Amino acid sequence: PIAAEDGTDGMAQLSQHRDQLRLMITDEHMPNMDGLQLTMSARRIMPKLPIIVCSGRMEDHVEQKLSQMEGVYRLNKPFHEPELLEVIRQALAPVQIEAF
Numbered sequence: 001p002i003a004a005e006d007g008t009d010g011m012a013q014l015s016q017h018r019d020q021l022r023l024m025i026t027d028e029h030m031p032n033m034d035g036l037q038l039t040m041s042a043r044r045i046m047p048k049l050p051i052i053v054c055s056g057r058m059e060d061h062v063e064q065k066l067s068q069m070e071g072v073y074r075l076n077k078p079f080h081e082p083e084l085l086e087v088i089r090q091a092l093a094p095v096q097i098e099a100f
Contacts, residue, residue: 007033028055036062050091
């Protein structure tokens with residue numbers, strides 16, 4: 001796993017490790033760059049990267065923009081390991097199908 005301190009660091013890590021990444025998990029509410037901004041920036045660099053955005057509360061306009069992006073999944077907080085694993089499975093399923 002590659003971790004980042006905030007959205008800006010997340011973008012730097014994505015740029016630096018793009019050949020190693022198969023999935024990005026982010027929080028919507030972060031300092032310096034929120035999850036929506038990070039997701040939109042990540043899409044410009046890696047348009048097919050599956051992204052999971054976690055949030056306990058999400059503004060309607062943010063949810064609407066994220067829902068319009070293919071390969072972006074929402075995970076409501078609080079969550080437990082089974083919910084996380086299911087969303088990861090869903091996010092990675094298209095990637096596995098395309099590999100064959």
